[in-house]
Amino acid sequence: MSVKDQTIAEIFAKQPVVRCHSSLLGEIVVFATDDAQVTQEGDEVVYREWELHQLANVTPEVRKAVHKVKKMFDGELVPEEETIVWQGYKRGF
Numbered sequence: 001m002s003v004k005d006q007t008i009a010e011i012f013a014k015q016p017v018v019r020c021h022s023s024l025l026g027e028i029v030v031f032a033t034d035d036a037q038v039t040q041e042g043d044e045v046v047y048r049e050w051e052l053h054q055l056a057n058v059t060p061e062v063r064k065a066v067h068k069v070k071k072m073f074d075g076e077l078v079p080e081e082e083t084i085v086w087q088g089y090k091r092g093f
Helices: 049-055 060-073 080-092
Strands: 017-022 027-032 045-048
């Protein structure tokens, strides 16, 4: 069964770190549980379990944009509960 045909829980049922080729992004990405130790190989982008949940219902265009930013800045998504703080800063500028 392909990773794209599995739920997030099914992906991590057997192992905490999964490397797979993304047909959308055209490269290898790493899916990892929130607490897993990940050794990155090259410029792989790691998506934590909580990030996958946030990206589950967004468009492919949004996923591509998020990936580009994560890769460029070696970053991670901002947890939803923290976005309220950022929105407050945004209004202050």
